[in-house]
Amino acid sequence: MKQFKVPDKIFMGDNIVATAENVFGAYGKHALIVTGPIVSRSTMTASLERTLDSERVKYTVLSKIEGEPTVGMVELGVKMYQENGCDFIIGLGGGSPLDAAKAIAAMTVLPGSIADYKGVRIDDEQLPPVVCIPTTAGSGSEVTKYTIITDENSGVKMFLSGDALLPKMAMLDYTFSNGCPKSVTVATGLDALTHAIEAFISVNAQPLSDALALSAIKRIMRYLPQAYRDGSNANARREMSIAALQAGVCINNSSVTLVHGMSRPLGAKFNIPHGMANAMLLKVCLNDMEMSARHNLARIANYLRIQSVDEIDASEKFVEEVEKLIEKLGVPTLHDYGIDRDAYMAAVDDMSFEAIMSGSPSHAPREYTADDIRELYIKAYK
Numbered sequence: 354m355k356q357f358k359v360p361d362k363i364f365m366g367d368n369i370v371a372t373a374e375n376v377f378g379a380y381g382k383h384a385l386i387v388t389g390p391i392v393s394r395s396t397m398t399a400s401l402e403r404t405l406d407s408e409r410v411k412y413t414v415l416s417k418i419e420g421e422p423t424v425g426m427v428e429l430g431v432k433m434y435q436e437n438g439c440d441f442i443i444g445l446g447g448g449s450p451l452d453a454a455k456a457i458a459a460m461t462v463l464p465g466s467i468a469d470y471k472g473v474r475i476d477d478e479q480l481p482p483v484v485c486i487p488t489t490a491g492s493g494s495e496v497t498k499y500t501i502i503t504d505e506n507s508g509v510k511m512f513l514s515g516d517a518l519l520p521k522m523a524m525l526d527y528t529f530s531n532g533c534p535k536s537v538t539v540a541t542g543l544d545a546l547t548h549a550i551e552a553f554i555s556v557n558a559q560p561l562s563d564a565l566a567l568s569a570i571k572r573i574m575r576y577l578p579q580a581y582r583d584g585s586n587a588n589a590r591r592e593m594s595i596a597a598l599q600a601g602v603c604i605n606n607s608s609v610t611l612v613h614g615m616s617r618p619l620g621a622k623f624n625i626p627h628g629m630a631n632a633m634l635l636k637v638c639l640n641d642m643e644m645s646a647r648h649n650l651a652r653i654a655n656y657l658r659i660q661s662v663d664e665i666d667a668s669e670k671f672v673e674e675v676e677k678l679i680e681k682l683g684v685p686t687l688h689d690y691g692i693d694r695d696a697y698m699a700a701v702d703d704m705s706f707e708a709i710m711s712g713s714p715s716h717a718p719r720e721y722t723a724d725d726i727r728e729l730y731i732k733a734y735k
C-alpha cells in the first residue's frame with residue numbers, strides 16, 4: 354500500500370532562518386550543526402547561530418563535510434555529537450551535509466558502522482530529531498528518507514533508506530541559494546529535474562507525487578535557465594528552491610529510476626558530483642525510456658502546453674525540450690568532463706552491476722538488465 358510522507362513541519366520563505374522564533378528549541382537544547390567549510394563561514398551560518406542564541410539553544414559546528422559524505426565523516430559527526438552532549442542535529446548546506454546529518458543521527462543510535470546498513474531499511478529506530486536547511490536548489494534531501502554515503506574503502510556510494518531518516522523539519526529559506534556558483538546551479542537544478550521526471554514515470558508514482566512532479570518540472574524548465582544566466586535573479590532562485598523541494602517530496606513518495614541507478618556508480622567511480630552525473634546521463638536514459646514512458650511524458654508535454662499532434666509527438670517533443678535545456682546549460686559530455694575513455698570502458702561492467710544492485714532501475718517503466726545498462730553506459734560516452 355502506498356503512503357505519502359513529508360517532514361512534520363516545512364517552513365518556506367525569504368529570510369525565515371533569521372526571523373524564526375521558537376522553532377529550534379522544540380527539538381532539543383544542544384544542536385550539532387553539520388555543514389561544509391564554505392557555508393560555515395557564511396552569513397547563513399551566522400544567521401542560524403544568532404537565531405539559536407536567541408532561543409538559548411547551544412550548538413557545536415561540524416564544518417568538515419567537503420564533497421559527498423563518507424563513512425569517516427559520519428563517524429566524526431557521531432563522536433562530536435556524543436562528546437558535546439548534543440540532542441538534535443541541524444544539516445545546513447547542499448545535499449551532502451544534509452545527507453551526512455541524517456546518517457550521523459542514525460549512527461548515534463544504531464550499532465556498528467554506517468557501512469553495515471547498505472541495503473538495510475532504517476524504519477523503526479528512534480533517532481535524534483534532524484532539521485534540514487538547504488543552501489542549494491537540487492537534492493531535495495531536506496524532505497527525503499534517503500542518504501547517500503560513500504564507503505571510502507570500497508569506493509561504493511551506499512544508498513541508505515528508511516522512514517526514520519526523514520527529517521522532522523525542513524526550513525527552505527529562499528535567499529540561501531543566492532550565492533550558488535553557476536556549475537552548482539546547473540548540476541543541482543538538473544538533479545531536481547531528474548527527480549521530478551523519474552518520480553513521474555516511475556512504477557511507484559501516485560497522484561500526490563504526480564501533482565508535485567508536474568509543478569516542479571514546469572518551474573525548472575522555466576526558471577533554471579534564468580537562475581543560470583543571472584544568479585542574482587531572486588525570483589528564479591526562489592522558484593528553483595520550491596521546485597527542488599517539490600521534487601524531493603516526489604522521490605520520497607514515488608522513486609527514482611534508471612538515471613539515478615546509473616549515476617551513482619558513475620559518480621563514485623570517477624568522482625563526479627551527483628547532480629552532474631545525472632545531468633550527463635539524462636539525455637541517453639530519457640531517450641531510452643521514451644517509448645515505455647510515452648503516455649506519462651506526453652502528460653508532461655500537455656501540462657507544459659507544448660504543441661503536438663498526438664501522444665508520440667508530445668512525448669518526443671518533451672524529450673527534445675529537455676535535451677535543449679541540457680545543451681543551453683552547457684552540460685559537458687563524459688569525454689569533455691575529462692574521463693578517460695579506456696578507464697571508463699574498463700569500468701562499465703562493474704558500474705552496470707552496481708546500477709542493477711541498487712534496485713533503482715527496477716522502478717523504470719520497462720525492465721532493464723545489466724546488459725541493457727551496459728549498452729547505455731557505452732552510448733553515453735559517445
Ligand SMILES: [Zn+2]
Pocket residue numbers: 492544548613627631
Ligand atoms: Zn538525485
